[in-house]
Amino acid sequence: DIRMTQSPASLSASLGETVNIECLASEDIYSDLAWYQQKPGKSPQLLIYNANSLQNGVPSRFSGSGSGTQYSLKINSLQSEDVATYFCQQYNNYPWTFGGGTKLELK
Amino acid sequence: QVTLKESGPGILQPSQTLSLTCTFSGFSLSTYGMGVGWIRQPSGKGLEWLANIWWDDDKYYNPSLKNRLTISKDTSNNQAFLKITNVDTADTATYYCARIDTMGITSWFAYWGQGTLVTVSS
Numbered sequence: 001d002i003r004m005t006q007s008p009a010s011l012s013a014s015l016g017e018t019v020n021i022e023c024l025a026s027e028d029i030y031s032d033l034a035w036y037q038q039k040p041g042k043s044p045q046l047l048i049y050n051a052n053s054l055q056n057g058v059p060s061r062f063s064g065s066g067s068g069t070q071y072s073l074k075i076n077s078l079q080s081e082d083v084a085t086y087f088c089q090q091y092n093n094y095p096w097t098f099g100g101g102t103k104l105e106l107k
Numbered sequence: 108q109v110t111l112k113e114s115g116p117g118i119l120q121p122s123q124t125l126s127l128t129c130t131f132s133g134f135s136l137s138t139y140g141m142g143v144g145w146i147r148q149p150s151g152k153g154l155e156w157l158a159n160i161w162w163d164d165d166k167y168y169n170p171s172l173k174n175r176l177t178i179s180k181d182t183s184n185n186q187a188f189l190k191i192t193n194v195d196t197a198d199t200a201t202y203y204c205a206r207i208d209t210m211g212i213t214s215w216f217a218y219w220g221q222g223t224l225v226t227v228s229s
Contacts, residue, residue, distance in 0.1 A: 046219075
């Protein structure tokens with residue numbers, strides 16, 4: 001199985017700040033990576049697919065990058081509605097696997 | 108508009124079989140490239156992929172659950188199903204179904220249902 005390691009596990013940032021979340025795959029996943037946002041009590045919502053493609057309707061302050069085994073999610077100009085847990089997921093090989101999540105809070 | 112909604116028993120006893128239904132609208136599972144997956148999340152924990160079913164009835168399972176999983180679909184009624192046999196307390200979780208979007212040979216969970224909480228308790 002491909003192991004997905006996210007860092008940090010939790011993060012506290014101020015409004016307007018830029019935030020970066022990292023995801024490391026245990027082997028090359030060839031950009032077959034998605035990022036999801038899960039707000040408290042809600043289901044996950046797709047933000048990014050294929051490592052850097054923004055899902056329709058997602059604010060442009062969200063962006064994804066990376067290749068090979070290293071990927072990142074960047075949030076520019078943090079807003080209060082961005083408080084959530086973020087998960088990465090690889091779909092290059094079965095079984096599809098998720099990172100452990102990054103909980104983002106406001107400072 | 109794409110919507111998915113999960114339904115299940117709410118609570119069941121150890122060793123029983125869990126039956127889940129995903130009722131969706133806004134797409135058809137008979138459309139080329141379309142798929143539906145099941146994912147679960149114990150309270151306060153991470154996400155675990157369980158199974159996918161595709162428009163052509165191809166199926167993939169998480170081997171960590173060995174032979175306990177069965178995924179199926181009813182294309183006419185826009186439903187997908189998941190059965191988990193011999194449940195125990197470790198299967199207590201919120202269960203989600205999600206539509207899989209495909210581009211070329213890559214696929215991802217594009218739309219998620221609201222989830223259904225399943226508790227296994229004696």
